[in-house]
Amino acid sequence: MKSIDDMGDLRGRRVLVRSDLNVPLEGTTVTDDGRIRASVPTVVRLSDAGAKVIVTAHLGRPDGKADPRYSLRPVYERMADLLPGRDVRFAGDTVGAGARRAVETMPDGGVALLENLRFDPRETSKDDAERGAFADELAALADVFVSDGFGVLHRKQASVYDVALRLPHAAGGLVLAEMEAFSKVLDDPERPYVVVLGGSKVSDKLGVIDTLLGKVDRLLVGGGMCFTFLRAQGHEVGGSLLEEDQVDTVLGFIERAAETGVELVLPVDVVVAAEVAEDADTSVVPASRIPADMTGLDVGPETVELFRGKLADARTVVWNGPMGVFELAPFADGTRAIAQAIAEIDGTTVVGGGDSAAAVRQLGVDETAFTHISTGGGASLELLEGRTLPGLAVLED
Numbered sequence: 001m002k003s004i005d006d007m008g009d010l011r012g013r014r015v016l017v018r019s020d021l022n023v024p025l026e027g028t029t030v031t032d033d034g035r036i037r038a039s040v041p042t043v044v045r046l047s048d049a050g051a052k053v054i055v056t057a058h059l060g061r062p063d064g065k066a067d068p069r070y071s072l073r074p075v076y077e078r079m080a081d082l083l084p085g086r087d088v089r090f091a092g093d094t095v096g097a098g099a100r101r102a103v104e105t106m107p108d109g110g111v112a113l114l115e116n117l118r119f120d121p122r123e124t125s126k127d128d129a130e131r132g133a134f135a136d137e138l139a140a141l142a143d144v145f146v147s148d149g150f151g152v153l154h155r156k157q158a159s160v161y162d163v164a165l166r167l168p169h170a171a172g173g174l175v176l177a178e179m180e181a182f183s184k185v186l187d188d189p190e191r192p193y194v195v196v197l198g199g200s201k202v203s204d205k206l207g208v209i210d211t212l213l214g215k216v217d218r219l220l221v222g223g224g225m226c227f228t229f230l231r232a233q234g235h236e237v238g239g240s241l242l243e244e245d246q247v248d249t250v251l252g253f254i255e256r257a258a259e260t261g262v263e264l265v266l267p268v269d270v271v272v273a274a275e276v277a278e279d280a281d282t283s284v285v286p287a288s289r290i291p292a293d294m295t296g297l298d299v300g301p302e303t304v305e306l307f308r309g310k311l312a313d314a315r316t317v318v319w320n321g322p323m324g325v326f327e328l329a330p331f332a333d334g335t336r337a338i339a340q341a342i343a344e345i346d347g348t349t350v351v352g353g354g355d356s357a358a359a360v361r362q363l364g365v366d367e368t369a370f371t372h373i374s375t376g377g378g379a380s381l382e383l384l385e386g387r388t389l390p391g392l393a394v395l396e397d
């Protein structure tokens with residue numbers, strides 16, 4: 001796989017960079033700029049080399065048509081702030097007249113952000129020819145392609161995959177850094193190797209659980225997905241998140257863990273409330289006794305202690321998925337405490353998942369205490385599953 005160093009002199013060359021700038025927005029305010037900040041070093045590097053840097057990215061799911069709610073303009077504003085002293089522009093469209101004009105008029109070392117790729121339905125089309133036609137238009141804007149959107153590498157999409165078939169290409173610094181961090185976990189991790197999973201949907205993470213059961217020493221499960229596990233153990237979960245159709249699969253995981261000696265650790269107590277609200281009245285109940293009219297929204301203090309103990313001697317930790325609804329103060333303690341416990345570990349610690357990374361920042365845990373905070377959720381899970389990422393495979397040749 002080539003890096004930017006292998007691309008020769010880039011002065012005056014048009015470099016199309018696929019970044020992952022899919023950040024959470026409230027109205028037009030970026031509420032977590034982690035992915036924007038992570039994308040900046042590659043842009044700076046290319047700009048310093050005198051390239052014309054054309055950044056392309058998606059935001060949300062605008063359904064294949066221009067929709068001002070999903071405009072990348074707020075991202076552009078933040079990006080421009082992070083690139084002081086450089087000529088940074090926003091093209092009003094993705095591959096149209098605005099994009100062409102921005103590219104034609106930009107100076108060497110300039111940066112242009114194109115509008116949301118997903119305003120064009122061809123970006124995510126399952127039809128190779130449709131995607132190819134869009135990739136042709138993207139490729140026509142540039143001389144070379146740098147793939148730096150780690151969080152989208154698992155997508156076989158025009159700007160990730162097809163465009164790399166059409167231009168000389170390299171992996172950007174973020175993609176290389178992410179791959180290096182994950183290689184420490186994937187190839188022969190130091191043990192004990194502990195994975196902490198949480199987040200909302202167990203169905204998103206079935207594949208990774210299946211693979212991890214063959215690799216880890218301990219698997220700690222919290223967040224919304226733990227209730228499907230508790231249900232599989234025969235407990236009632238009240239109004240908590242439950243994926244009834246996954247109960248059998250999860251029961252299979254519990255049995256397999258017991259057979260293979262993997263410690264599968266579930267919450268022993270749960271923070272419950274009658275409503276999901278900033279001012280909700282909460283109480284802590286045993287995980288086996290969740291009242292029918294209550295919803296489990298965080299792991300309880302005994303669970304925090306239990307998980308801490310299971311993490312204390314770990315040499316490799318991967319964490320994906322918040323332990324509770326950390327966005328609301330009454331349900332943030334479990335996530336904060338587990339993040340803190342992982343941060344304190346002397347070993348390799350990798351955080352994956354957009355919400356988990358946002359939680360680290362929002363809850364005031366020291367970001368630098370982790371070996372790596374990944375910008376990718378789905379992509380990191382697919383790596384952990386041992387799958388080949390299309391956006392990575394295409395860079396190999």
Ligand code: ADP
Nearest residue numbers: 199200223224296297321324325353354355356
């Ligand atoms: P990541 O982006 O880190 O991979 P997910 O997207 O899987 O994580 O899940 C994040 C979401 O899970 C958060 O918005 C959080 O509020 C939610 N969540 C965590 N615990 C619960 C719970 N007990 N009930 C409902 N939602 C939960």
Ligand code: MG
Nearest residue numbers: 353354355377
């Ligand atoms: Mg998420």
